[in-house]
Amino acid sequence: MPTARPGTRLGGCGKRRDLLCFFDVLRHRRFFFFSRVLPRFVFSRFSNAARQAAERARRAHISPQISRARLTVSVARTRHPSPHARPQKRITDQNPSVIILSGGPNSVHVEGAPTVPEGFFDHCQAHSIPVLGICYGMQLLVQRLGGQVEAADKAEYGRMPVHTVNDSLLFKGEPGTSQQVWMSHGDEATRLPEGFACVGKSDAGAVVAIEDPARKLFGLQYHPEVTHSERGFETIKRFLFDIAGLTAGWSMQNVLDEQIAVVKETVGPDAHVICALSGGVDSAVAATLVHRAIGDRLHCCFVDNGLLRFEEQTRVMKMFKDHLHLPVTCIDDSARLLAKLKGVTDPEKKRKTIGAQFIEVFKEYKVDVEKKTGVRPTFLVQGTLYPDVIESCPPPGSDQKHSHTIKSHHNVGGLPKELGFELVEPLRMLFKDEVRKLGLLMDVPKQFISRHPFPGPGLAVRVLGDVCAEGALDTIRAVDEIYINAIREAGLYDQIWQAFAVFLPIKSVGVQGDQRTHSHVVGLRAITSSDGMTADWFQFEPKFLQEVSAKICNQVKNVNRVVYDITSKPPSTVEWE
Numbered sequence: 001m002p003t004a005r006p007g008t009r010l011g012g013c014g015k016r017r018d019l020l021c022f023f024d025v026l027r028h029r030r031f032f033f034f035s036r037v038l039p040r041f042v043f044s045r046f047s048n049a050a051r052q053a054a055e056r057a058r059r060a061h062i063s064p065q066i067s068r069a070r071l072t073v074s075v076a077r078t079r080h081p082s083p084h085a086r087p088q089k090r091i092t093d094q095n096p097s098v099i100i101l102s103g104g105p106n107s108v109h110v111e112g113a114p115t116v117p118e119g120f121f122d123h124c125q126a127h128s129i130p131v132l133g134i135c136y137g138m139q140l141l142v143q144r145l146g147g148q149v150e151a152a153d154k155a156e157y158g159r160m161p162v163h164t165v166n167d168s169l170l171f172k173g174e175p176g177t178s179q180q181v182w183m184s185h186g187d188e189a190t191r192l193p194e195g196f197a198c199v200g201k202s203d204a205g206a207v208v209a210i211e212d213p214a215r216k217l218f219g220l221q222y223h224p225e226v227t228h229s230e231r232g233f234e235t236i237k238r239f240l241f242d243i244a245g246l247t248a249g250w251s252m253q254n255v256l257d258e259q260i261a262v263v264k265e266t267v268g269p270d271a272h273v274i275c276a277l278s279g280g281v282d283s284a285v286a287a288t289l290v291h292r293a294i295g296d297r298l299h300c301c302f303v304d305n306g307l308l309r310f311e312e313q314t315r316v317m318k319m320f321k322d323h324l325h326l327p328v329t330c331i332d333d334s335a336r337l338l339a340k341l342k343g344v345t346d347p348e349k350k351r352k353t354i355g356a357q358f359i360e361v362f363k364e365y366k367v368d369v370e371k372k373t374g375v376r377p378t379f380l381v382q383g384t385l386y387p388d389v390i391e392s393c394p395p396p397g398s399d400q401k402h403s404h405t406i407k408s409h410h411n412v413g414g415l416p417k418e419l420g421f422e423l424v425e426p427l428r429m430l431f432k433d434e435v436r437k438l439g440l441l442m443d444v445p446k447q448f449i450s451r452h453p454f455p456g457p458g459l460a461v462r463v464l465g466d467v468c469a470e471g472a473l474d475t476i477r478a479v480d481e482i483y484i485n486a487i488r489e490a491g492l493y494d495q496i497w498q499a500f501a502v503f504l505p506i507k508s509v510g511v512q513g514d515q516r517t518h519s520h521v522v523g524l525r526a527i528t529s530s531d532g533m534t535a536d537w538f539q540f541e542p543k544f545l546q547e548v549s550a551k552i553c554n555q556v557k558n559v560n561r562v563v564y565d566i567t568s569k570p571p572s573t574v575e576w577e
Contacts, residue, residue, distance in 0.1 A: 088117040096129060098244045103135030103223060107187055108143045109151075116144060121217075130216040130244045135185055138210065138219030145193035145217075154204060156183035158568055159228055159536070162208045168199035169213050169243055170220070170235060181208070181222035181229040182534060184570060188221065216243070226534040228568075252437045256289070259426040263293035266424060267379055272369060273424065274362055275300045275381035277328055278456070279316035282383030282427060284324060284448040285439040289426050290381050291326060292442065299369045299377060300326050303361050305354065306334025307458030307467065310481040323445040329368075333361050341460065342468040347577035350467070354457045363420055380421035384428050385435060387532045431531035452498045453532065461577040465505040470520075471558070476503040478556045479522050486548045487526070496538050499526035502565075502576050510560030512553070519560035522552065527574060535569040 091099075106113045114136070121144065124131050133141035139149045162181050164171040188206045192198060196217070200209025208221040218239065224232030240246045267273055275287045277300050291298045302320070304313045313330065320328040337357045344350050362380055370376040427435050432453065439449050455461050462480075463472045480501040487493050502523040510517040524545075526538035549562040565572075 088119050088123065091117070091120070092123065097246060098240065099124065099129055099131045101131065101133040101137030101140060103137060103184070106136060107151075108136070108139050108149050109187070115140065121145065121215075124217075125215050128216065130239070131218065132239055133217075133219040134225065135221060135223060138221050139185075139187055139189060141217060141219050142189045142193060142196075142210070145196075147189060147193040147196070148191035149187050150190045152186055152188040152206060155186040156202060156204065156206065157185075157571060158183065160202060162200050162202050162222060164209060165199040168197070168209070168211055170199060170209055170211055170218055170238065172238065172242070174231060174234070179230040181224070181232065182226045183208075183222050185221060189219075218243070223534075227530045228534050228536055252434065252441055255430070255434075256438060256441055259289055260293045263290055263424060263426060266422075267294055267297075270297075270375070271379060272297045272299060272373060272375045272377040273379040273381055274365060274369065274377045274421070276358065276362065276383075277302050277316075277320065277326075278383070278454065279312065279319060279448075280383070280451055280454050281432070281439060281444075281448050282385055282435055282453075283381075284383075285435050285442070285444055286381055286383040286425070286427050287326060288324075288439070288442050288444050290424065298326075298381070299329070299365075299373075301329045301331055301362075301365050303358065304330065304332045304334055305357070305458060306338045307354070307460050307473070309454070309459065310477040319447055323447050329365070331361055331365065333357065338468055341466075343466055345465045347461065350460045350577070351457050354460060358456075359419055359421075366420075378422060379424050380419070381424045381426075383435075384423075384425040385532075386429055386431055389428060431533070433530045450494060452493075452496070452500075455575055461575045462500060463503040464576060469505075472503045475520060475556060475558060476501055476522070479503075479552050479559060482551050482555060483524055483548055486544070486551065490544060492538075492540075492544075495528075496526050497529040497532070497535065498574060499524075499538070501525075504563075508561045510553075512560055517560045519558050521561040521563060522556075522559050523563050523565050523576070524548070525565040525574075525576075527569070529569075529574075532574060533569075535574055537566045537568060540564075 101116070104114060121131075123129070131141070133139070143149050159180050160183055161178055163178050164174065166172065166174050166177055183202070189210070190207075192207070192210055193212075195212040195214060196210045196219075197212070198207050198209070199211055200207070200220075202208050202221075206221065210219040211217070220235070222232075223229055224235045226232065229235075241248070273290060273294060275283070275290060275298055277283045277287055279302070287298065287300055300320075302313070302316060313332075317328065317330055320326060337354065340353055340357060341350060344353060366377050427438070430438065436449050459473055459476055460467050463476055465472075467473060483501050484493075484499060487496065487499055493499075502525065504521045504523055506521050507518050508521050510519060512519075526540065527535040528538055529535040545564055552559055552562050
């Protein structure tokens with residue numbers, strides 16, 4: 001295998017292709033292989049939703065591939081020759097068993113919006129390839145086949161009920177005709193193409209499910225791929241198995257075997273590797289996997305950047321020693337990073353500053369490892385997951401046009417251009433629930449598997465504004481400790497995907513000890529999710545929130561008001577910054 005350039009990302013792809021890395025293929029053609037075991041199907045890469053749908057397919061034990069075919073550029077608007085010319089030929093060459101047109105942030109009415117190549121539907125019909133359009137994909141299907149799509153009088157976002165026809169192919173055998181689904185659209189189909197039937201509507205009367213069984217064309221206006229669509233997973237399985245006739249045979253063991261082989265081949269027999277451990281499940285699983293592949297040539301470090309939770313360094317280092325059984329070097333870089341963050345209030349600048357400083361620390365650690373071993377490490381392992389990549393899109397080098405950047409994660413969009421390392425990211429194409437399953441396969445201790453996610457930028461994205469202002473870090477550490485301990489004592493920790501406190505840059509008037517106070521406001525957030533891509537707020541009993549609020553206001557001096565965040569994702573993100 002050719003050696004990648006410094007700064008190149010390696011991982012998530014391998015010779016035995018069960019999952020196609022949607023943009024690494026362009027840069028690393030050697031990764032472009034297909035599984036010979038399972039029928040394959042293609043997702044057009046309109047957006048982040050394609051990756052979520054791919055995860056649901058993997059959960060159904062099907063090996064998905066996200067197409068590199070250039071479905072997203074209108075030929076009439078292309079001013080320069082595209083490196084992905086002749087998109088229909090690329091689809092033909094891949095010979096998919098199924099095609100899913102994913103959702104996205106665009107409108108079919110916008111000039112240059114994502115579309116399919118000429119002859120696409122004729123090719124699918126001629127070769128009996130089932131097509132499922134999701135959200136934007138359904139609207140595109142309607143428009144291109146002669147129907148009509150218009151701006152809706154009222155947009156639909158978040159969870160809401162829909163009503164379906166159970167004798168349709170999409171919903172055949174379902175237990176009821178109503179279900180809660182996840183909507184996110186401002187346009188709607190107002191006239192269906194010839195041959196299509198409406199098999200689902202929202203309360204507002206919007207068409208949410210259509211099908212043309214004769215041509216094997218199907219569409220869903222809502223997002224079945226997200227966990228908060230009540231029977232979405234069952235609908236996807238029905239489409240893949242009952243309608244398309246695919247067979248299941250993929251498992252997380254395939255990922256483990258593939259990634260160990262990829263790491264061995266990538267790193268080679270002699271190179272040494274640095275791994276940045278955070279104490280969370282992602283980096284712990286990544287480190288365990290890489291250690292299985294290369295043994296003691298892996299050197300782990302834990303960086304205290306001054307943005308950790310209460311006594312995090314002590315607790316995490318003890319976990320590494322008692323449970324992970326990997327040698328870990330602790331590096332205290334808090335003073336340097338906090339000095340660089342002083343006065344910084346822009347969330348993106350904070351993330352990029354943290355990402356750049358992490359790399360500087362790893363470069364210094366690389367020199368220390370070289371002094372001890374005589375070999376300079378050239379690879380850096382990160383526990384990057386697919387949601388990190390998705391929300392940081394368009395990622396560097398991806399040439400992606402139709403997926404919006406939500407936020408730059410410190411380990412993706414927040415990294416400097418010149419890294420000085422080749423990145424090894426074996427979890428890059430996985431979601432959090434898949435990483436936990438992978439960790440269980442490798443006997444990673446429950447202490448790591450069950451931990452709530454903690455953002456790479458740490459408390460910097462939980463202190464809104466300047467992290468160095470007015471004792472904000474000490475305040476949020478104290479509040480968070482009270483909140484998480486209360487959740488554990490109530491036996492709710494494992495029911496919640498993620499819970500944390502937020503320091504707000506505002507003060508409110510209160511009365512404490514019969515005196516007027518003008519103190520800080522803090523927010524509490526707790527969500528349920530399975531992959532972090534969509535989330536809903538956790539519904540605590542009012543008594544629990546009352547007791548936690550009282551504890552915080554009584555025990556943290558400069559706080560006199562506590563609020564609870566009841567916003568889902570979307571429209572919000574999980575973290576406040």
